[in-house]
């Protein structure tokens with residue numbers, strides 16, 4: 001069996017480095033100049049500048065060559081996944097397609113596994129998600145993630161194939177739970193960053209994390225997910241990491257909002273589009289997501305941080 005990573009951003013490069021320490025891996029970049037640069041310098045200076053590539057990583061911009069592997073890790077942003085798959089759906093037929101992105105598609109309300117199932121129905125769709133920064137994985141620091149695949153046999157195979165010495169994978173067949181946890185933790189990280197940026201305190205952050213987790217559970221269970229998935233790495237685990245670290249881009253966007261500073265729009269921040277997509281989805285699900293709604297308003301700048309805090313604090317009192 002062979003593995004290719006499609007997408008040479010920070011996360012794709014980190015996964016290729018981790019896997020490449022013990023097996024041959026192909027890393028595909030869509031930009032031929034970038035592929036040539038990484039192949040020659042043995043480092044991705046644009047996205048992961050301090051992490052050299054092991055010898056076993058082959059870098060290419062040849063799409064067909066990369067798609068020769070049976071297992072393909074799709075490391076492109078959530079809102080680009082469909083267009084990426086639609087470029088050449090035949091190339092993906094019969095493959096193990098492991099989405100490595102987190103979020104909900106704006107146009108459909110689907111998560112990454114749902115998008116793969118729609119565009120390439122005869123592939124085995126899986127999701128790799130959970131608490132991890134690309135730089136940590138690339139440095140070989142200890143990390144644990146969730147590998148979600150509805151097909152238990154394929155899930156077991158992928159768990160064994162993608163676990164490395166420092167990257168331990170747990171498996172689940174609950175793809176919905178894994179999708180929802182990974183998507184919503186980014187939304188709440190924006191909220192937590194805003195609270196810290198506006199100097200509203202660590203207690204307020206803890207409240208947002210806890211009530212955000214309640215929103216996450218509410219949405220996931222309404223969609224048929226299992227509670228234990230949300231309590232695992234893909235839900236609680238990633239919420240804890242992303243809401244507490246300035247290394248997170250979602251948290252950093254929130255920090256900028258809280259401080260009234262600008263933020264580079266070219267940086268991948270999945271939580272912004274996902275918050276909008278989730279609010280659209282709640283209309284059909286019929287559930288209340290007040291923190292998610294507040295994040296949309298903060299991003300739109302239709303609400304100040306002070307008004308957002310006042311609005312959340314004055315909601316009708318209820319049981320926990």
Ligand SMILES: NC(=O)c1ccc[n+]([C@@H]2O[C@H](COP(=O)([O-])OP(=O)(O)OC[C@H]3O[C@@H](n4cnc5c(N)ncnc54)[C@H](O)[C@@H]3O)[C@@H](O)[C@H]2O)c1
Pocket residue numbers: 007008009010011012030047075076077078080083084100101102103132133134135267268270
């Ligand atoms: N960076 C992390 O620490 C980290 C950790 C875990 C999960 N993730 C997830 O991984 C996903 C990707 O994040 P990232 O950090 O690698 O982002 P990034 O911005 O570093 O890289 C995104 C890559 O996708 C490529 N890309 C974009 N559109 C494309 C298209 N249509 N076709 C082919 N390639 C395309 C870009 O060229 C770029 O190389 C996100 O969903 C993110 O949440 C990231």
Ligand SMILES: O=P(O)(O)OC[C@H](O)CO
Pocket residue numbers: 102130131132133186189238241242247248249250251268269270
């Ligand atoms: O930098 P972020 O906010 O996209 O977070 C990276 C990972 O998703 C953390 O698990």
